[in-house]
Amino acid sequence: MNRRIFLVHGHDEEMKQSVARFLERLEFEAIILHERPNIGKTIIEKFEANSDVGYAVILLAPDDIGYSRLQPDSVASRARQNVIMELGFFLGKLGRNKVSILVRITKDFEFPTDIGGMIYTRYDENGGWRLKLAQELHSVGYEIDFTRIPM
Template identity: 50%
Template sequence: MPNDLDIFTQINNAVLDLQGSSLQSYDRPLKMLGRLLQHPDLEHANKTLTEGLDLEAFLAKQDNEGGMVGSDSLDWPDSADEALGLTLLLIWKFAANPVDITHFGHTYFYSGSKIIASVHAVTKQMIIPFVRDYKTYVRNFGNSKPRLIMPTSNKVFIVHGHDDGALQSLARFLEKLKLEVIILKEQPNQGRTIIEKFEASADEVGYAVVLLTPDDVGSTAVASGQSQRARQNVIFELGYFAGKLARGRVCLLRKGDVEIPSDLFGVVYTEMDAADGWKAALVKELKAAKLDFDANRMWE
């Protein structure tokens, strides 16, 4: 296992690969995820989390009515730790035999006739929340080694679209506070792909500010009109940082009447108003995230 990446970074990368996988490739990141979750550094926490749990008994007691496709649901235990442990056992089961996730997804997370859609639904609705909660569990367990803990960083990543004015205004304000700003397009390529460059830059930061600016227009198939939307890369990077850094270390700045994606639960957002009231609101969020900066400089 590479020493330059901590375990949770590698777990996040495996989940990202699973999200973007095809029917021909989903097994590889799934197996990688299973291996990472059995790393020796996690052994003690895993043993405590899964002790006394019987996955096969849990699956056998599910009331699968066999009626309308997609009507079955899982009866999870009330205990959050038990549910977390059962999910861990499920992921190990899928990693050992990847085809199991397709049958499981078809039964409990049905998303249409395409098999890979069910795999992606399991990833989005079960595996991603699991990774978020599992990370918290391990870090609170008291047996973590230093490389399990992501270092505190005063670097702030700016996710942006095509509004260069909003980008420059935000970047100069953060620099005024003596925070180090990371803008992807300003980082050297070093022969890497865009996603490799993004992941490497994202690994260094302790906070992300996401600029939602009206760069695109779009609508649902049944909508009568179109609405202003942020660029697709902005929404992707927002989701990445919400999972990687946790919601308390991501702030949305919305400029204009931009549509807010419906699944952005719990992520703070602030209107980027012309009167610059967003600056005080952002400073408040940066303080709450315990970044080390001089808030008094905002008045200079």
């Protein structure tokens, strides 16, 4: 089974590093696009060239601020637009069962519209997300050594 996992992220460096190191601890290869060579490719070509993965983990963090032009007082934090585009790409390519969403929730975090019914895991500083992510990976057939999960 393909143990390459694409890690979609925004600007939250701590979240990205924490999840990447956890995946590596479970003996997965974490694919982080900006760590891959460019080889003269455009960003979309590089993205497509590195998307031959078995699973994707999407990190939604409050990286941007936005609001509806019709409701300028509705300022909220939200994930970066590229993260939302890549979420859609991997949902289409891999299917919902092979995509996990980790969310760093703040009081004003706005979830992307039209994914309200999707299950996500709250990214917490205590690391409770680790077991949940490992269980999701296990549920689609990956071998997981649960003794490697820090508690």
